[in-house]
Amino acid sequence: MSATPWGIEARPVEVEVDVQTGLPQIQIVGLPDAAVREARERVRAALRNCGFDLPPRAVTVSLAPADLRKEGNHLDLAIATALLAAHGALDASYLGGRMLAGELGLDGAVRPIRGALAIADAAARSGCSELLLPASNAAEAAALEALPARGVLALPELVAHLCGEAPLPAAPGDREWAPRGEPAVDLAEVHGQELPKRALEIAAAGGHNLLFVGPPGAGKTMLARALPGILPPLSRLEAVAVTKVHSLVADEPPAGLLRHRPFRSPHAGVSPPGLVGGGPFSRPGEASLAHSGVLFLDELAEFRRDALEALRAPLEDGAITICRARARHLFPARFQLVAAMNPCPCGHLGDPRHACRCPLPLVERYRARISGPLLDRIDLHVEVAPVRLAELRERECERSCEVAERVQRARERQAARFPAGHATPVNASLASRGLREHCRLDTAGQRLLDAAFERLGLSARALTRILKVARTIADLAGADGLAAAHVAEAIQFRSLDRRLAPQVS
Ligand SMILES: Nc1ncnc2c1ncn2[C@@H]1O[C@H](COP(=O)(O)OP(=O)(O)O)[C@@H](O)[C@H]1O
Ligand SMILES: [Mg+2]
Numbered sequence: 110m111s112a113t114p115w116g117i118e119a120r121p122v123e124v125e126v127d128v129q130t131g132l133p134q135i136q137i138v139g140l141p142d143a144a145v146r147e148a149r150e151r152v153r154a155a156l157r158n159c160g161f162d163l164p165p166r167a168v169t170v171s172l173a174p175a176d177l178r179k180e181g182n183h184l185d186l187a188i189a190t191a192l193l194a195a196h197g198a199l200d201a202s203y204l205g206g207r208m209l210a211g212e213l214g215l216d217g218a219v220r221p222i223r224g225a226l227a228i229a230d231a232a233a234r235s236g237c238s239e240l241l242l243p244a245s246n247a248a249e250a251a252a253l254e255a256l257p258a259r260g261v262l263a264l265p266e267l268v269a270h271l272c273g274e275a276p277l278p279a280a281p282g283d284r285e286w287a288p289r290g291e292p293a294v295d296l297a298e299v300h301g302q303e304l305p306k307r308a309l310e311i312a313a314a315g316g317h318n319l320l321f322v323g324p325p326g327a328g329k330t331m332l333a334r335a336l337p338g339i340l341p342p343l344s345r346l347e348a349v350a351v352t353k354v355h356s357l358v359a360d361e362p363p364a365g366l367l368r369h370r371p372f373r374s375p376h377a378g379v380s381p382p383g384l385v386g387g388g389p390f391s392r393p394g395e396a397s398l399a400h401s402g403v404l405f406l407d408e409l410a411e412f413r414r415d416a417l418e419a420l421r422a423p424l425e426d427g428a429i430t431i432c433r434a435r436a437r438h439l440f441p442a443r444f445q446l447v448a449a450m451n452p453c454p455c456g457h458l459g460d461p462r463h464a465c466r467c468p469l470p471l472v473e474r475y476r477a478r479i480s481g482p483l484l485d486r487i488d489l490h491v492e493v494a495p496v497r498l499a500e501l502r503e504r505e506c507e508r509s510c511e512v513a514e515r516v517q518r519a520r521e522r523q524a525a526r527f528p529a530g531h532a533t534p535v536n537a538s539l540a541s542r543g544l545r546e547h548c549r550l551d552t553a554g555q556r557l558l559d560a561a562f563e564r565l566g567l568s569a570r571a572l573t574r575i576l577k578v579a580r581t582i583a584d585l586a587g588a589d590g591l592a593a594a595h596v597a598e599a600i601q602f603r604s605l606d607r608r609l610a611p612q613v614s
Contacts, residue, residue, distance in 0.1 A: 110208040111187035112231045113145075113179045116431075116438030117353045117393065119227040121208070121235040123173040124187040126195040131167030137188075139172030145179045151213045152189045159217035159264045163196045178435050182212035183222050186241065189213060189264060190271065203271040208232040211243045217264035221362050225249040225258075227353050232256055239279075241267060247280035249356060249363040253349065254282040284365025286352065290372070294334040297508040301500030305332050308491040308602060310512050313339045314519035315581030316535035317574075318424075318446040318486060320409070322605060323493030324456040324463070329449035332493065333405050336447060337372045338509035340403075341517050346532070347401045350441055354393050354400055371402035373444075377411035381419040386440050387431045396423045399444035401533075409450040410478045417483055420446075424486045427533075443533055446487065450479070462495070488537070488574045490605035519584040536577045536584070548576040553593035561600045575599045 112119040135149045156163060170188055172179050186209040193199040210228050212220040222228075225246035232240045233255035240250055240258045247260030257279035261267045269275040296306060305321060305328075312319040313336060321329040343351060348366040355371070356363050375384060375395040386394030396404055406412060423429050427443035453472045457463035467475075484490075520535065526547055527534035539547065550558065562572060576591075579599035583591050 110206075110232070110235065110237055111184045111210050112208065112228045113177070113183060114181055114224050114227065114357075115436070116391075117224075117227060117350075117357065117397075117440060119183075119224055119231040120177055121231050122177070122179060122184065122187075124184065124191050125171040125173065126188070126191040127169045127171070128195045129167045129169075133165030133167065135168045135170060137170045137172065139175045140178045141172060141184075142178065142180045144181050145172070145184055148182075148185045148188050148213075151185055151215065152192065154215040155185075155213040155217040155264055156189060156192065158215060161193060161198055163192065163198065166196075168192065168195070181222070182220070183210045183228070185213040186211040186219065186261070186264075186267065190267065193268070199268060199271065203273075206236070206238045207241060207271075208235070208237040208239070209241045209267075211241075211246075211261065213264065219243045219261045219263055219267070221245045223359075223362075224353070224356050225362060226253055226349065226356055229253040229255060229258055230349075230353075241270070241277075243362075246362045248284045248365050249286075249352070251280035251282040252284060252286075252352070252363075252366045258282075285368050286363040286365040287367075287369065288355075288359065288363075291334070293338040293372070293509075294331050295338060295509045296335045296512055297506045299328060299331055299335060300503050300506060301496045302328060302332065302493065305491050305493050306507075306512075308489045309336055310339065310516060311578060311581050311585065311602075312336070312445065312447070312489055313512075313516045314535075314585050315523070315577065316445055316533060316537035317488040317578055317581065318537075319448070319489045319491065320484070320487045320605075321447075321449040321491050321493045322452050323449075324460045324495060325451060327493045327495045329493050330407055333374075333403075333407070333447045333449055334372070335509060336403055336405075336445075337370055339513045339516050340370045341513070341520055342368050343370055343401060346530075351401050354397050354441065357393055358398065371399055372405060373399040373403070374405040374407055377406075377408050378413070379416055380413070381416045384416045385419045385423060385429050385442070387429075391431055391433055391438060393440050394429070394442075396420060396442040396444060397429060397440040400441045402444060404444040404446050406446070406448040409448040410475055412478075414478060414480075417479065421482060421486070424483075427538075443538075445537075448487065459492070460495070485568055485570050486574075488578050489602040491602060492605055515585060518587075519581065522584045522587070523581075536581045539577055539580070541573075544573060544576055548580050548591055550576075550591055550596065551593065554579075554591055554596040557593055557596050557600065561603070565600075565604055567603065571603060575603060578602060 194201040221243045229250035244260030250258035259277040270277045382388035423442035452458040453467045458465040524534040579595040582595040
């Protein structure tokens with residue numbers, strides 16, 4: 110058995126080898142792509158260079174199921190060992206119930222592959238008793254803790270293990286993977302900014318999307334970078350899904366499971382495939398790499414319009430479908446969107462200390478770069494004013510770990526409302542039934558909401574989003590029912606457009 114990548118998952122592949130007298134050649138059938146076809150040359154050279162001299166025969170390698178496209182470099186190990194068995198150089202019974210995945214070098218060295226965690230999943234699901242794969246991928250596969258994963262450095266070592274001459278150890282399964290990234294900002298480093306910090310806490314607690322608007326240097330980027338530090342760690346279920354995605358693009362194989370929520374901040378020039386995935390190699394995009402974490406779009410107005418439009422589908426569905434010639438892959442993309450932008454091209458509209466000199470049409474054109482439907486999907490719109498001198502001099506601010514505790518408690522209250530095993534049990538993913546059940550308003554709250562609907566010209570979508578934010582505010586306060594005060598605070602985070610409307614008109 111071996112496996113081939115399938116979106117972020119892997120599909121099991123059965124490798125059969127038949128040997129006949131005839132013209133010496135190796136033929137591979139069963140929809141191999143170019144990399145799989147080239148396995149022929151790699152396997153032939155590796156076997157010869159490791160001292161397995163096989164007589165010249167006509168060899169057919171069949172990859173089943175025949176209608177599944179086989180991609181990549183994963184099948185070499187299985188083809189090589191099946192060849193040995195077909196020639197009688199290895200007892201075929203040794204291969205039963207084992208999955209092998211790895212690329213061979215010409216010298217017989219076993220080279221790393223991508224997607225080892227997904228392959229371990231495929232191996233466990235198809236009932237294999239162990240997985241043999243490149244040594245540098247073993248920790249990742251073992252992290253699934255579903256079957257023993259043994260790392261192999263070279264072909265002779267693999268053969269010795271299969272015959273039982275020199276058994277390979279199983280890799281330990283409890284490893285974590287923490288790829289190097291920019292260190293998160295601690296909230297204690299951000300002085301003042303009580304309102305944006307409050308918004309950050311609400312966003313973290315309920316999984317809501319967030320937009321910061323303010324002049325350059327006000328601290329928008331800094332605030333956004335503080336979000337990962339107050340989010341709860343990934344659950345095991347989430348960690349497996351997130352690691353599968355990152356495994357497909359990581360520079361080096363994961364050393365275990367990712368435990369921290371991803372924080373992705375793509376550059377404003379990112380193309381639609383770069384942002385949502387696809388392109389010739391069907392790679393996951395930034396939106397999928399941010400799955401279960403944060404997608405941060407800094408300087409939102411500078412982003413390509415087509416790229417932002419492409420975000421609408423994952424914002425709604427939490428996943429992206431990528432169609433290829435013969436397959437449709439579903440990449441998960443349930444991220445929390447955090448965006449930051451200036452209110453106008455010069456950045457000083459609404460700033461009490463600097464006059465804005467942007468002509469009105471320019472401001473309007475700048476704002477129009479971000480479409481209404483995208484803004485509508487952002488629950489919290491927050492004005493970030495420049496920090497005052499007195500606040501900068503303040504000594505101690507609350508640290509991220511203290512806020513994280515409140516966030517965690519609010520998340521526990523929310524989780525109790527969802528069925529066990531729900532992928533994202535936060536208020537942001539409440540469906541209409543959950544909304545009706547858990548976001549019932551009293552008369553005062555209803556009156557507030559109705560008034561805001563008229564006054565702010567809200568859409569129906571904005572209205573439900575306000576309700577969800579209000580629910581999170583109540584959860585942070587430990588309240589069971591929704592009170593008018595909760596609704597009022599939620600509405601305040603949707604009234605930014607009015608406050609920052611260009612004054613000239
Ligand atoms: N509230 C604040 N407390 C402490 N430092 C701040 C604050 N706001 C801004 N700064 C400082 O100013 C720098 C620029 O902030 P930044 O987040 O890049 O602003 P923006 O993204 O709004 O242009 C930060 O790196 C930080 O050193
Ligand atoms: Mg910035």
